[in-house]
Amino acid sequence: MDSAPQGARRAMVEQQLRELIDTLEVGAALPTERTLAERWGVARMTIREALMTLTREGRLLATRGKGTFVQPPPIALRVRLGSFAAELDRAHLNPTTTTLDRRRDPEPPADARQHLRLRAGAGAAYIERLRLGDGQPLALERAWFPMRFARPLLSGEPPESTFEWMAEQGITPDAGEESVSAGAPHPDEARLLSIPATSTVIRLIRRSTRAGRPVEFSQAVLPASRYELWFPLSTTD
The missing domain is CATH 1.10.10.10 (Winged helix-like DNA-binding domain superfamily/Winged helix DNA-binding domain)
Known part of the structure; x- marks a missing residue:
């Protein structure tokens, strides 16, 4: 050769x-x-x-x-409104969730506050979760919801899937937008995802609505080496 x-x-x-x-x-x-x-x-x-x-x-x-x-082959993750657990099921990985934090957040980030149209001084329901597939950390998720419907989310057993919880409450998102960027993980993100601090992560920010009203603002951090993102496309007039 x-x-x-x-x-x-x-x-x-x-x-x-x-x-x-x-x-x-x-x-x-x-x-x-x-x-x-x-x-x-x-x-x-x-x-x-x-x-x-x-x-x-x-x-x-x-x-x-x-x-x-x-390393395992990359997970083909569809960027769309839907359940993350369902995507792991589709990839033949056993999805589990560890809830890290769940509370009323009196001071949501500015982007979350703007999307959720929160009044001055109004808080939001906040949940932070580590998503695993076959026991391996695959995503760190943080999400904020308007308190007007999300109070039940803060008590009782935390849901495995917030998307399925929203469906049960009759507030399934029907529209939204998602932005994608890449960068280095913060130290706590690297620790929770069990990746080197020098790794690259994908950051997804989702703004979901139902009938034009905001229902969720979420951030997800994914180890870039584990994913292949794909986006369903269509043409419109």
Whole structure:
């Protein structure tokens, strides 16, 4: 393989790495750079560059001093109004929820206050949850709701799905908008999601309405390496 151009060598190594990953279990360690370089007859730098590419794609996780490990395939997450738990079910992951905080928030963020059309001094129902799939942290969610209908959310057993809870209350969102951005996690986000502080996270902000009235403002933080976002598109006149 050494006689091939550098770009072609790297592409061939990337393909061989993908084929190798497909034969290994999630969490399995890859052979060392030296071993792979000798096996495929290329320079260690070519192996390193290919490993970095697959790490950026989320197929591998490199841990300093321990090695490089196979990651689960990315979750195809539809960005739409709906239940996060239902999306995990569709990906054949067992969804569970850990409620971290649930209370009346007397001072919601300015964006939440504006969307929910809160009067001066009015608070909002707030819930913070860690969403897991097969026991692995997959999303940190924070959501605010108008107190006029969300008081029951703050007592009793917390719901596994706020979307399903809203459906039970007859306030299922019928419209909204969602913005997507990427960046570094805050220290508490990295800790809760069990990801390195140097990781990239996806931030989703949703503003939901029903019959033109605001019903929810939510923020979700997702480990970027675990997701492939897709957006249903349609044409309108």
